Amino acid sequence: MSVMPTRRAVRFAPDSLREIPTQTVDCDLLIVGGGNAGCFVAVEARRLAPSLRVVIMEKANIMRSGACSAGMDAINTYIPEGKTPEDLVRWSRAQVGGGPLREDLALSNAELLNESVDDLQRWGLPILRDEDGKIRYRGQWDISIHGEQLKPIMAERAVASGAVVYNRVAGTGLLMSGRRCAGAAGLGVRDGKFYVFRAKAVVISTGGAGTLYKSYTADSTDSGSQIWMCPYCVGSGYAMGLRRGAELTSLEQRWVATRTKDFCGPVDTISVGYKAPIVNCRGERVMSRYAHLGGDAAPRFIRANAPMEEWLAGRGPCYCDTRHMDEKTVRAMMEDYLNERPSFVLFLASRGQDVTREPIEIYGSDPYIVGGHTGGGYWVDMARMTTLEGVFAAGETAGGNPNKFVGGCCAEGKLAARGALAYMRGREFAPPDAEDIEREKARVYAPVLGRAQEGVRPVEMKERLQRLMDEYAGGVSQFYRTNEERLDYALRHVKMLQSQFRHLRAEDPHELMQANETMDRVDVAEAVVQHLKARKETRWPGWQTRSDYPERNDAEFDCFIESRRNPETGVVETFTRPYERIVPGDRYTA
Ligand SMILES: Cc1cc2nc3c(=O)[nH]c(=O)nc-3n(C[C@H](O)[C@H](O)[C@H](O)COP(=O)(O)OP(=O)(O)OC[C@H]3O[C@@H](n4cnc5c(N)ncnc54)[C@H](O)[C@@H]3O)c2cc1C
Numbered sequence: 001m002s003v004m005p006t007r008r009a010v011r012f013a014p015d016s017l018r019e020i021p022t023q024t025v026d027c028d029l030l031i032v033g034g035g036n037a038g039c040f041v042a043v044e045a046r047r048l049a050p051s052l053r054v055v056i057m058e059k060a061n062i063m064r065s066g067a068c069s070a071g072m073d074a075i076n077t078y079i080p081e082g083k084t085p086e087d088l089v090r091w092s093r094a095q096v097g098g099g100p101l102r103e104d105l106a107l108s109n110a111e112l113l114n115e116s117v118d119d120l121q122r123w124g125l126p127i128l129r130d131e132d133g134k135i136r137y138r139g140q141w142d143i144s145i146h147g148e149q150l151k152p153i154m155a156e157r158a159v160a161s162g163a164v165v166y167n168r169v170a171g172t173g174l175l176m177s178g179r180r181c182a183g184a185a186g187l188g189v190r191d192g193k194f195y196v197f198r199a200k201a202v203v204i205s206t207g208g209a210g211t212l213y214k215s216y217t218a219d220s221t222d223s224g225s226q227i228w229m230c231p232y233c234v235g236s237g238y239a240m241g242l243r244r245g246a247e248l249t250s251l252e253q254r255w256v257a258t259r260t261k262d263f264c265g266p267v268d269t270i271s272v273g274y275k276a277p278i279v280n281c282r283g284e285r286v287m288s289r290y291a292h293l294g295g296d297a298a299p300r301f302i303r304a305n306a307p308m309e310e311w312l313a314g315r316g317p318c319y320c321d322t323r324h325m326d327e328k329t330v331r332a333m334m335e336d337y338l339n340e341r342p343s344f345v346l347f348l349a350s351r352g353q354d355v356t357r358e359p360i361e362i363y364g365s366d367p368y369i370v371g372g373h374t375g376g377g378y379w380v381d382m383a384r385m386t387t388l389e390g391v392f393a394a395g396e397t398a399g400g401n402p403n404k405f406v407g408g409c410c411a412e413g414k415l416a417a418r419g420a421l422a423y424m425r426g427r428e429f430a431p432p433d434a435e436d437i438e439r440e441k442a443r444v445y446a447p448v449l450g451r452a453q454e455g456v457r458p459v460e461m462k463e464r465l466q467r468l469m470d471e472y473a474g475g476v477s478q479f480y481r482t483n484e485e486r487l488d489y490a491l492r493h494v495k496m497l498q499s500q501f502r503h504l505r506a507e508d509p510h511e512l513m514q515a516n517e518t519m520d521r522v523d524v525a526e527a528v529v530q531h532l533k534a535r536k537e538t539r540w541p542g543w544q545t546r547s548d549y550p551e552r553n554d555a556e557f558d559c560f561i562e563s564r565r566n567p568e569t570g571v572v573e574t575f576t577r578p579y580e581r582i583v584p585g586d587r588y589t590a
Contacts, residue, residue: 040413
């Protein structure tokens with residue numbers, strides 16, 4: 001997806017906080033982030049409790065927001081006939097090298113998976129079938145769809161359920177009533193208003209955190225850049241909890257994916273969907289080097305890292321070899337891309353590239369924190385409640401349970417809705433503390449208040465952070481490698497950036513949003529670095545590579561790394577939780 005340069009809005013220069021209007025909205029259940037999971041939370045909550053007042057606070061426009069905004073060509077997990085939810089958990093465990101994995105969460109998601117994907121089909125999502133009418137599987141678990149309309153289909157259902165949607169309002173912070181969460185604050189990114197949503201329970205479904213690291217396509221601010229993730233999912237949901245002392249898990253298990261070079265399109269579309277092998281510049285099949293780990297069926301992190309290892313060894317560039325394809329197959333593949341990454345089709349066309357003669361180049365992405373793919377996110381219980389009372393997480397925000405993708409995020413939306421409903425039962429409304437609201441308003445609007453024109457623009461701080469994370473905390477330019485000294489350096493400089501938040505300045509609501517996004521990114525980056533420091537081994541090369549601890553160390557690290565910001569000291573502290581295996585079977589193979 002592309003990150004375009006700042007769109008200038010109307011100048012916005014209030015003299016005092018009092019000049020900024022506050023709009024208060026009361027509801028029972030507040031959903032922060034109306035993406036894939038958020039839409040399912042709304043539909044399920046209103047299905048089970050039709051009189052419940054459900055509000056969705058959405059930073060973009062719900063009809064085209066989040067990971068699914070540009071469409072999809074596959075649902076990566078759907079349990080085929082003859083397989084069980086336990087089989088899916090075993091596969092998920094093998095994909096993360098045998099864990100750790102929250103098998104309890106994974107199993108409950110898997111049990112609701114097919115039902116949730118079936119909902120999508122009933123709502124109008126075309127799922128491709130073969131001549132016998134059977135669902136067409138692309139790989140072991142993933143099914144082909146015509147998913148260009150996937151997001152509008154979900155969003156229309158959420159709206160039809162009776163949930164009230166506030167588009168263009170970005171969640172900035174949780175609001176508390178003592179120790180219990182009583183709502184969340186938001187910034188109107190177009191109208192500049194401060195929003196106070198008062199609720200009995202809050203579900204955070206703001207997607208993952210992209211743009212913490214520099215993308216290799218980010219040559220300059222003015223040219224914008226291409227990243228794989230939705231650029232507006234910057235980790236605000238994690239930051240909101242982190243600032244309140246919520247426990248986060250597994251942030252060091254970053255998601256790094258092999259993508260089509262320069263246009264960040266999915267590679268599975270070609271390699272799995274059209275059986276195109278990954279080859280290096282000599283034409284050698286890259287995955288044959290990993291035959292002992294399963295070759296083409298090796299765990300995801302091995303497959304993502306393999307082409308980058310080829311580069312390092314002097315055998316790059318790498319490609320998805322499409323030269324065996326006939327015209328009809330290429331057409332079908334392009335159709336798949338039009339369903340998910342239309343810009344990639346234009347990119348190939350603009351170069352006049354005939355993929356039956358010239359293979360498609362691939363490269364690693366910048367690292368992301370995405371609990372729907374890898375494990376990073378909130379530590380949650382079975383009801384999807386975080387360690388903060390009244391705050392739930394669903395989709396990419398809920399950690400410890402990777403490989404959810406679209407279907408798993410739908411299922412988790414339902415589970416979080418059920419969890420929130422059970423929590424609210426018999427609970428009275430508790431208004432957020434007035435001082436808490438004022439503190440949050442002052443924090444959010446500081447970049448536009450009483451400032452001279454001098455100061456740090458959000459984009460400048462963002463770029464500093466991205467370069468810092470890229471070079472010192474294992475970004476793509478470093479082939480994902482880092483060590484203790486580099487991480488200490490990153491931490492010192494992240495702290496420096498935090499101390500410079502007070503210099504951030506913004507001139508309009510859009511830039512104010514960017515200032516808040518940047519503060520969120522920096523806060524999440526601090527936690528990521530602490531997690532990378534804590535795991536003194538290499539468990540998932542590429543996703544998490546420590547040059548100073550190149551081996552896996554089960555004796556000390558066969559466990560979850562957790563973190564919590566200490567409210568007294570402001571320091572992010574790490575600790576561990578044990579890995580509990582529930583689903584029998586071999587850990588490493590499915
Ligand atoms: C490019 C791409 C391709 C993918 N392809 C596939 C595929 O083919 N098959 C598959 O199964 N899975 C695929 N996935 C994975 C899958 O799409 C995601 O795991 C899933 O959709 C995430 O759902 P979510 O609800 O957690 O997050 P999202 O759907 O990203 O929703 C997050 C929502 O929160 C909003 N938001 C963000 N910050 C704030 C804030 N501060 N306040 C309010 N709202 C906010 C966003 O605008 C967005 O609407 C893909 C992911 C990506 C990024």
